[in-house]
Amino acid sequence: xxxxxxxxRTPPASRAANRGAAVRHLPxxxxxxxxxxxxxxxxxxxxxxxxxxxxxxxxxxxxRDVTFWPDEWVWSNLAGFWSSGLAGNLWVTIKxxxxxxxxxxxxxxxAAYYSARHRFRGRTAFLILVLITQMFQPTAMxxxxxxxxxxxxxxDSIWSLILVNGGFNLAFAVWILNAYFSSIPRELEEAAFxxxxxxxxxxxxxxxxxxxxxxxxxxxxxxxxxxxxxxxxLTLTTTPEKQPLTVALNSFIGxxxxxxxxxxxxxxxxxxxxxxxxALIERKVVGGLxxxxxx
Amino acid sequence: xxxxxxxxPLAWVGPAVVLIAVVVLWPVIExxxxxxxxxxxxxxxxxxxxxxxxxxxxxxKDFADIMLRSVIWVVAVVVLTVLVSxxxxxxxxxxxxLRKVARWALIAPWAASVLMTAIIFKWMLDPEVGxxxxxxxxxxxxxxxxxxxxxxxxxxxxxxxxxxxxxxxxSVPFTTYALLAGLATxxxxxxxxxRMDGAGRLRTYWSVTLPLLRPALTVAALINMMNVFxxxxxxxxxxxxxxxxxxxxxxxxxxxLKSSDIGESAAMSVVNxxxVVVLTVxxLRVSRWxxxxx
Numbered sequence: 001x002x003x004x005x006x007x008x009r010t011p012p013a014s015r016a017a018n019r020g021a022a023v024r025h026l027p028x029x030x031x032x033x034x035x036x037x038x039x040x041x042x043x044x045x046x047x048x049x050x051x052x053x054x055x056x057x058x059x060x061x062x063x064r065d066v067t068f069w070p071d072e073w074v075w076s077n078l079a080g081f082w083s084s085g086l087a088g089n090l091w092v093t094i095k096x097x098x099x100x101x102x103x104x105x106x107x108x109x110x111a112a113y114y115s116a117r118h119r120f121r122g123r124t125a126f127l128i129l130v131l132i133t134q135m136f137q138p139t140a141m142x143x144x145x146x147x148x149x150x151x152x153x154x155x156d157s158i159w160s161l162i163l164v165n166g167g168f169n170l171a172f173a174v175w176i177l178n179a180y181f182s183s184i185p186r187e188l189e190e191a192a193f194x195x196x197x198x199x200x201x202x203x204x205x206x207x208x209x210x211x212x213x214x215x216x217x218x219x220x221x222x223x224x225x226x227x228x229x230x231x232x233x234l235t236l237t238t239t240p241e242k243q244p245l246t247v248a249l250n251s252f253i254g255x256x257x258x259x260x261x262x263x264x265x266x267x268x269x270x271x272x273x274x275x276x277x278x279a280l281i282e283r284k285v286v287g288g289l290x291x292x293x294x295x
Numbered sequence: 296x297x298x299x300x301x302x303x304p305l306a307w308v309g310p311a312v313v314l315i316a317v318v319v320l321w322p323v324i325e326x327x328x329x330x331x332x333x334x335x336x337x338x339x340x341x342x343x344x345x346x347x348x349x350x351x352x353x354x355x356k357d358f359a360d361i362m363l364r365s366v367i368w369v370v371a372v373v374v375l376t377v378l379v380s381x382x383x384x385x386x387x388x389x390x391x392x393l394r395k396v397a398r399w400a401l402i403a404p405w406a407a408s409v410l411m412t413a414i415i416f417k418w419m420l421d422p423e424v425g426x427x428x429x430x431x432x433x434x435x436x437x438x439x440x441x442x443x444x445x446x447x448x449x450x451x452x453x454x455x456x457x458x459x460x461x462x463x464x465x466s467v468p469f470t471t472y473a474l475l476a477g478l479a480t481x482x483x484x485x486x487x488x489x490r491m492d493g494a495g496r497l498r499t500y501w502s503v504t505l506p507l508l509r510p511a512l513t514v515a516a517l518i519n520m521m522n523v524f525x526x527x528x529x530x531x532x533x534x535x536x537x538x539x540x541x542x543x544x545x546x547x548x549x550x551x552l553k554s555s556d557i558g559e560s561a562a563m564s565v566v567n568x569x570x571v572v573v574l575t576v577x578x579l580r581v582s583r584w585x586x587x588x589x
Contacts, residue, residue, distance in 0.1 A: 031390075034386060038386055038391060041386070042398075045464075046403055048412060052418075055418065064423065065424065066424050110308070111308045111312075113307070114308055115307075129315060130311075135575075136323075137522070137525040139527050139546060140524075140567055143326050143329060143557060144321070146553070146557075147326070163314075166318070167314050167315060167319055168319065170311060174311060224406065230528050246408055250410060250528075253417065253532065267414060270408065274406050275407055277406070278402055279399055
């Protein structure tokens with residue numbers, strides 16, 4: 001499966017010196033046992049997603065047979081998804097995820113850059129506000145969100161989903177970008193400024209490219225969070241065609257449906273890409289989430 | 296000109312503040328306000344309602360059970376998650392071939408939508424064709440598929456453990472990764488010193504590793520607590536809080552109430568909110584207390 005495409009990254013963990021002492025005394029048998037245990041656990045964590053994939057490849061008739069492996073491998077199920085009604089819901093998901101990501105970047109980049117480079121009145125208050133936001137979850141204030149967007153007349157609108165997803169993921173983006181911008185020496189930017197680039201030229205030509213790992217992390221993180229979001233969309237959308245994929249798939253399981261494997265094809269399409277995307281940024285996400293909460 | 300400079304931060308930071316205010320702060324205020332209003336089923340405000348929404352909420356037949364279950368749910372999931380993650384972090388911190396790939400497999404439940412994972416588990420627990428029942432059948436744990444014993448989600452006594460299992464399943468990856476990051480910051484000479492002092496393996500773990508891991512542990516547990524308390528998709532997708540309200544937590548009750556009485560639902564949200572704050576404060580107290588003792 002996609003496991004083979006694991007990003008080649010040198011794990012900083014392996015550099016930890018503690019290994020040195022421990023490993024030398026590790027008997028070979030123990031390495032084997034450790035590896036075996038780790039592989040089994042890895043398989044357990046992959047198992048549901050393997051089941052999902054296998055189920056999505058079964059023929060429609062065999063779906064309620066007691067079997068693990070598909071009797072025949074119906075790869076066309078995955079293609080069939082695109083002509084089902086769910087394709088429209090996937091399109092909504094894509095629009096919401098892309099919209100939220102653009103919104104977060106547009107809003108977080110200047111805020112993170114400015115608060116990393118300048119001291120100004122209210123800077124601390126702003127950073128605390130961001131921190132508190134990170135602790136908030138939309139689920140906890142669902143009623144308030146519903147009431148607010150009801151008053152705005154934005155219920156059942158894609159814009160409300162973009163706004164909410166953007167707002168709740170802003171904290172992570174600001175935090176991780178702020179850390180990146182702070183780590184880039186101011187002198188680099190000033191040198192570029194002196195070399196005749198304008199303030200913005202220096203920003204775009206020097207600082208932003210250096211902060212790119214942070215930007216990409218924030219980008220993918222927001223995209224995935226909005227892509228996976230369920231509760232707010234469940235609350236704010238009522239028309240089936242305007243619901244993102246998560247909500248549409250959930251309403252699938254409630255009713256008796258003949259085309260079950262559209263559900264599984266849909267979940268495969270909704271799940272596999274984000275797992276791969278997430279693997280690219282996982283290490284920075286841990287840092288971003290935990291650092292944000294400690295300070 | 297100087298006034299213009301004073302406005303400069305506003306231009307850079309302003310949009311972020313506005314977005315947070317509109318999407319995060321406003322709903323909190325709106326939620327608290329709504330909890331004191333009488334609101335019709337169609338969303339029309341019919342005037343103030345004092346504490347009536349709260350009274351109605353507290354007098355719900357299942358309220359006490361649901362609140363107790365919510366606390367147990369959070370504590371059980373977080374404690375189990377931390378224990379499992381501590382073990383897994385230790386395991387995945389060892390050196391073995393293909394470690395990167397094995398660690399990578401751990402990411403799946405973290406990256407995938409919690410809802411999707413819950414849907415798959417519901418499918419795997421299907422009384423008639425679910426793979427989990429196939430395994431149980433082979434192991435001789437049930438007699439037949441499709442029977443009452445096979446329907447694990449149909450009864451609270453078996454559904455609740457499965458819900459906890461799924462919640463732990465999706466929480467463990469992040470927690471393990473956070474702990475692995477924590478382990479990586481522990482310098483090797485600390486272990487060297489412990490060995491010199493003749494500390495055994497368990498003793499070293501208990502007196503050296505665990506205390507040094509505490510910051511990572513605290514943060515990970517705190518983030519988990521927030522997530523688990525607000526964890527809605529797992530229960531919603533797998534049992535809808537049924538049968539009756541027997542697997543419902545306060546978040547589920549809040550959502551169910553939303554379609555009958557928005558004011559009461561808002562009251563539930565406010566109570567929820569209060570509980571999150573209280574749990575957080577208690578948790579921080581406890582972990583600081585531990586630090587002073589250690």
